[in-house]
Amino acid sequence: MLKRYLAQIMIIVSTCIAFPSIASEEGQDKLAYFTLEPDLTTNFYTKGKQLGYIQVRIDIMVAREADLALIEQHQPLIRDAIVELLGKQSEDTIKSLAGREDLRKNLVEHLNNILLPEVGRTIIADLLFTKYLYQ
Numbered sequence: 001m002l003k004r005y006l007a008q009i010m011i012i013v014s015t016c017i018a019f020p021s022i023a024s025e026e027g028q029d030k031l032a033y034f035t036l037e038p039d040l041t042t043n044f045y046t047k048g049k050q051l052g053y054i055q056v057r058i059d060i061m062v063a064r065e066a067d068l069a070l071i072e073q074h075q076p077l078i079r080d081a082i083v084e085l086l087g088k089q090s091e092d093t094i095k096s097l098a099g100r101e102d103l104r105k106n107l108v109e110h111l112n113n114i115l116l117p118e119v120g121r122t123i124i125a126d127l128l129f130t131k132y133l134y135q
Contacts, residue, residue, distance in 0.1 A: 029064040031125065035072045036060065039131060042083045046091045054086055054094055057131035059109075060124055067123040074118055081114050082107060094134050104129060 039057045046052040060071055060078070071078065085107060088093075093099035104127055111124040 006090060015083050026059055029066075032065040033128075034060045034062065034068050035130070036075065036079060036082075036110045040079060040082055040086070042087045044089050044091065044134075046094050052091055052094070052135060054089075054134045055131065056082075056086070056129055056133075058082065058107075059130050061126040061128065062123050064123075070115075070123055074089060074115060077114060077118070078111055085110055100129070100132065103123050113114045 036058045039055050041053060041055040044052050044054055062068060062071060072120045086103075089099075089103060093103060108124055111127070112124050115123060
């Protein structure tokens with residue numbers, strides 16, 4: 001009989017411990033990703049007369065799932081800003097790992113600055129290059 005009560009007490013205690021953690025997870029905002037499709041392709045500055053191009057696929061990370069609709073709504077503005085910024089980069093920036101990381105950080109800052117007047121707050125938490133090809 002003691003075992004049965006002990007088992008019931010253990011079940012009650014474990015559910016009491018689990019419920020606060022479940023409730024706190026519901027209140028938090030979850031990160032979400034938006035993939036810009038199709039891939040973005042543009043030219044960049046090279047040395048000499050040869051023309052270079054870059055093709056990227058970008059995933060935009062937002063802090064809240066509700067912001068995905070805002071990213072989708074402003075996708076043409078975002079795509080234009082990315083193509084414009086990529087086109088202004090030098091060959092050294094495009095081809096180096098340090099340049100790629102600087103470019104990623106600049107894109108996050110630039111896109112947040114562009115979206116701030118439209119949305120009223122910064123919504124892009126980070127940005128990932130899931131495809132990065134150059135020639």
